[in-house]
Amino acid sequence: MRGKAVIAGVGHTIYGKHPGRDRISLIVEACRNALQDAGIEKDMVDGVLVKMANSEPSILYGQKVAEALGLQPRVGASLDQGGAANIALISYAAMAVDAGLMDIALVCYGDTPRTGSRQVYHRPRGDDAVFGWYATAAGYAMIHQAYAQKHACRPEHFGAVAVQCRANGAENPQGHLNKPITLDDYMESPLLIEPLRRDDCCLISDGGAAVVVMSAERAKQLGIANAVPVLGFGQGQESWDVHLRPNLTETSAAASADTAFKMAGLEPGNIDVAQLYDCFTVTVLLTLEDYGLAKRGQAGPMAAQGALALDGSLPLNTSGGLLSESGTPGLQLVIEGVRQMRGDARLQIEGAKTCIVSNQGGSMHTHATMILGNPS
Amino acid sequence: MSFPAPETNDLNRPYWDGLAAGELRHQHCSNCGNNWLPAREACPRCLATDPVWQPASGRGRIVSWVVYHKAYHNAFADRVPYDVSLVELDEGPRLLTNIVDSDAGRALSIGALVELKIEREGDLTLARFRLVSDEGTA
Ligand SMILES: [Zn+2]
Numbered sequence: 032m033r034g035k036a037v038i039a040g041v042g043h044t045i046y047g048k049h050p051g052r053d054r055i056s057l058i059v060e061a062c063r064n065a066l067q068d069a070g071i072e073k074d075m076v077d078g079v080l081v082k083m084a085n086s087e088p089s090i091l092y093g094q095k096v097a098e099a100l101g102l103q104p105r106v107g108a109s110l111d112q113g114g115a116a117n118i119a120l121i122s123y124a125a126m127a128v129d130a131g132l133m134d135i136a137l138v139c140y141g142d143t144p145r146t147g148s149r150q151v152y153h154r155p156r157g158d159d160a161v162f163g164w165y166a167t168a169a170g171y172a173m174i175h176q177a178y179a180q181k182h183a184c185r186p187e188h189f190g191a192v193a194v195q196c197r198a199n200g201a202e203n204p205q206g207h208l209n210k211p212i213t214l215d216d217y218m219e220s221p222l223l224i225e226p227l228r229r230d231d232c233c234l235i236s237d238g239g240a241a242v243v244v245m246s247a248e249r250a251k252q253l254g255i256a257n258a259v260p261v262l263g264f265g266q267g268q269e270s271w272d273v274h275l276r277p278n279l280t281e282t283s284a285a286a287s288a289d290t291a292f293k294m295a296g297l298e299p300g301n302i303d304v305a306q307l308y309d310c311f312t313v314t315v316l317l318t319l320e321d322y323g324l325a326k327r328g329q330a331g332p333m334a335a336q337g338a339l340a341l342d343g344s345l346p347l348n349t350s351g352g353l354l355s356e357s358g359t360p361g362l363q364l365v366i367e368g369v370r371q372m373r374g375d376a377r378l379q380i381e382g383a384k385t386c387i388v389s390n391q392g393g394s395m396h397t398h399a400t401m402i403l404g405n406p407s
Numbered sequence: 408m409s410f411p412a413p414e415t416n417d418l419n420r421p422y423w424d425g426l427a428a429g430e431l432r433h434q435h436c437s438n439c440g441n442n443w444l445p446a447r448e449a450c451p452r453c454l455a456t457d458p459v460w461q462p463a464s465g466r467g468r469i470v471s472w473v474v475y476h477k478a479y480h481n482a483f484a485d486r487v488p489y490d491v492s493l494v495e496l497d498e499g500p501r502l503l504t505n506i507v508d509s510d511a512g513r514a515l516s517i518g519a520l521v522e523l524k525i526e527r528e529g530d531l532t533l534a535r536f537r538l539v540s541d542e543g544t545a
Contacts, residue, residue, distance in 0.1 A: 153479045158413035158445070159503040161533055164491050165479035172473040173493060180471075180517045225474035225488070225512060274493045274501050279471055 033294055034404065036125030037250045037258035039135075040069025040243035041366040046357030047207040049237040050146040054084050055099045057141035057239030062100055065137065065241040069255060078106040078136030078244075080124055082116035085360065086144040086151050096139065106133045113392020114308060114360035115266065116140075117240075118399035121365065122264035124244040134249065140362050141239030149235050157272075168232055168311070170273040170394025172224040175313040177279040179226060181328070186228070188331025189312040190217035193230045195339050196309055196348045200355020202378055207236045208355045231312045234358035240366060247407075256406065259372045262297065262385070263402040265290025273394045284321035284391065287398040291387075292323075295402045299323035302402075303383040304371050305345050306364035308391045309352040318389050322400070341378055349378045361390040365401065372403045410482045410529050419446035421460045426532040431465055431523050433500045434458040444500040465523030467496040467536070474512035488512070494521055494536055505535045514538060 042064025044057050058081070066073055079097040089095070092109035106127055110116040117140055124136040144151065152167045178184060194214055201211040212220075212230060220230040250258035267283030267290075270276055292298060299322060309315045316330035324345060325333045333339070339347035350356045350367040357363050368386040370376035390399040415423055422445070425432035433444050438455035449456050472492035478484040488511040495501045507524055509515050521536040 155411055155480065158419075159491075160411035160480070161413055161528065161531060162491050162503050162505050162535075163475055163478075163480075163483045163486065163489055164503055165475075165483075169473055169475075169491065173471045173491075176473060177471040177517065222474075222476045225476060227473075274470070274503050 032125060032129065033262050033296060034247055034260040035129055036244055036261045037247045038121070038242050038261065038365070038369050038403070039245050039250045039255045039258040040065045040067070040071070041241070041369050042066070042068050043240040043363065043366060044141070044238050045205055046236050046238040046359060046363070048146050049143060052143065054087070054141045054143050054239070055096055057143070057237065058096055058139045058241065059099050061141060061239035061241040062137050062139055065243050069243040071135065071243065071253065073100065073102070076102060076135050076137050077104045078124060078127065078133035079104045080106070080120040080136055080138045081109040082120060082140040082360070083109050083111040084142045085113070086142050086148050100137070104133065106136065112397045112399070114310065115390045115392040115397035115399040117361040117365060118264065118388065118390040118401045119266055121242065121244055121261065121401060122399070125261055125264070128244065128246050135243065135245045137241055138244055139239070139241035140359065142359060143237045144235050145237040152235065166224065167394060168224050168227055171311040171313060172227045173273055174279050174317070174395060175226050175231070175311065178313055178317060181280050182331065184316070184331040186218060187214060188335050189231055189316070190214050191334035192309065192312040192315045192339065193217050193354055195334070196352040196354035199341070199349050199378060200351020203351050203356055206351045206356035207234050207358065208351070227311065233310045233353035234355070236358040238357050238359045240359060240362035242362065242365060242369070257373045258406055259369045260404045260407065261401060262404045263291035263293070263295030265294070265400045267398040269396050271396065280317070282317055282321050282395050282398060284318050284389065284398040284400070287400040288322040291400040291402050297385065297402060302345065302385050302387045304349065304380045304386045305347050306349070306352070306368045306386060306388045307347060308361065308364065308389045309348055309354045310391070314391065314395065315347070317395070318391070322387065322389070341380065346380050349376055349380065360392065364388050364390065368401070368403045372405050410531070411480060412531070418448060422446055423532070425460065425462070426525055426534055429525060430462045431525070431534045432460045433463050433496065433498060435461045442499040444502050463496050463498050463500070467494045467521055469493070469506070469515055469517055469519045469521060470495050470501065471517060472506070472509070472512055472515050490515065492536070502534065507535050507537045509538070
């Protein structure tokens with residue numbers, strides 16, 4: 032599948048707070064922007080793939096969104112995979128286009144947990160609530176603890192990720208949080224579910240995002256010059272309960288990346304820029320190691336030594352990631368990856384030829400990877 | 408504010424009845440020897456049905472833990488900071504629990520030995536654990 036599909040356009044809303052607006056309105060706004068970016072008409076779209084809204088899962092959601100877009104597409108669906116769903120949907124779109132099921136797809140997402148309900152992120156976790164086991168963050172705290180203990184990883188190692196993402200996000204006026212932090216700020220931020228500090232945790236944001244997927248051939252035919260080729264993609268899944276996983280410090284992100292690298296015919300050393308799902312700082316460190324971008328136990332020191340900075344060996348989350356641009360799950364990372372490959376990112380990495388994007392969902396339950404290349 | 412209650416059903420009732428009777432039970436597969444929690448109708452390793460319930464020794468080790476500094480439910484508001492710990496039993500099953508003498512997590516470490524300490528919590532009987540000294544380790 033290497034290079035067969037392209038992302039021909041990207042669009043999103045302002046990220047942050049959208050009081051009084053519903054999530055489907057945000058999706059429609061993002062899709063309108065993505066279609067305009069691609070320079071195509073709405074009625075050319077015959078696929079609508081939507082990530083399930085975290086804050087309000089609902090049945091036949093893909094069809095509900097298609098209705099608001101005024102479309103009766105050939106292919107329509109919503110996917111429940113938490114934050115991995117966006118890249119997963121782009122890969123399904125790529126394959127469905129290749130198989131002839133559809134021609135042009137919108138992959139989209141929108142939600143309003145910031146001004147609506149964020150209860151989903153604070154909910155009791157099954158029968159273990161009797162022990163006080165609540166909130167999405169708790170699973171990550173359990174993983175953070177195991178990882179930090181195993182590799183003698185210091186708080187400064189996690190802090191380096193937060194400081195870098197917040198610095199990049201500070202340059203992004205469309206992002207949710209434009210406030211850089213110092214390592215001291217990080218160290219002083221309050222403990223929520225120890226070992227997680229407040230600044231280890233991503234934002235909760237309202238917002239919508241969308242991308243247009245079609246074949247490279249179709250993009251060429253339509254004269255879309257800056258369509259970004261999808262070089263590779265993959266997925267990996269964990270079990271439901273964090274505590275039932277045999278290993279807390281390695282994840283199926285490794286399988287996801289391995290599949291994507293093989294499809295792309297690339298190796299970790301070939302990656303120029305990374306947009307890694309930073310719902311929590313430990314997620315970035317684990318992903319770097321699972322992807323083979325860092326040796327086991329070395330992602331923390333790598334971050335602390337500046338490798339993830341804009342002038343480092345692997346610039347990270349150049350628009351701010353979930354820690355600063357938007358807590359919305361995943362598509363903002365894809366969009367920034369597309370911009371880096373087109374060369375029109377706000378904090379452009381000069382000469383970047385490849386970008387890896389990670390999505391993951393739940394408490395590292397689901398993993399999806401995508402590798403993007405320069406427009407040909 | 409009411410304490411959260413587990414959902415009991417025919418499948419997991421032997422677990423809760425076991426605790427009320429003073430023992431921690433896990434499921435065991437007679438076909439492949441697998442031991443696990445929580446309750447399932449079929450063995451998650453070989454998919455054989457009709458697992459049996461067996462009492463656990465009550466001994467295990469800490470795999471990881473967290474300490475809540477914020478209560479996400481009012482029932483825990485006067486307990487913060489409190490630990491939630493992941494314990495692997497000697498027989499293999501993993502479970503979440505509280506370590507009663509954890510000193511808000513400060514006494515905990517990965518690999519630390521623990522033993523069962525069944526406690527009443529209102530109408531519930533819960534499998535909590537306490538730290539044991541290392542006299543058993545070689
Ligand atoms: Zn079995």
